[in-house]
Amino acid sequence: MSMDSAGRKQRKFIGLRFAINGLKEVFLRERNFRIHLLIAGLACLMGVWLLISWIEWAILITIIALVLTLEVINSSIERVIDYLAPEQHPLARIIKDMAAAAVLIAAIASILIGMCIFLPKMLLL
Template structure:
């Protein structure tokens, strides 16, 4: 194993993450949402299993946003002029993000609402 090459891969990955934070509004929105959810999780006192679910959902959202941004860049590079298939590829990737975000919100509601229901009422 080439250790310096392996360590460089972390540098490249970090550059990618920093780039998406700087350039993608949706990623920043999900980052803010993740902070809010993590704070709510701390305040609510989730079980270990619920924490695992929340961490998987948050990290999954970040991953799919990174993949979406990657697809957008590759499509823009491969098809700088308007093309219907390029538009569809970008819309499909964005749709995957939306589906995951909706599913994550539903799971979050399933976890949080019963806990908050007892506090509120």
């Protein structure tokens, strides 16, 4: 293996470590992230219980990933604002509120998707 390719592999590994650090940070410090993760776990258990189809799994996993990803981005935007503008400012407020709104939109969509997937099957029980 050349030094260059070994170096590239090592950089990739370090990048993964940074991403895992970010996940640890958001898991330990963000209550909303843990709540979303818990709901995602429950939805997956329901998927197993109600024997949802492959396409329904694909949709469920996509919306779970979207909500969790937006929660991570929302948390990082909060930190950027706290770092750059720790004082109260109307612009800081609206930036944080808009980032929270992005999570809200995905969370509402996840509830609707959950209803579309699970309700018909639960009514047949």
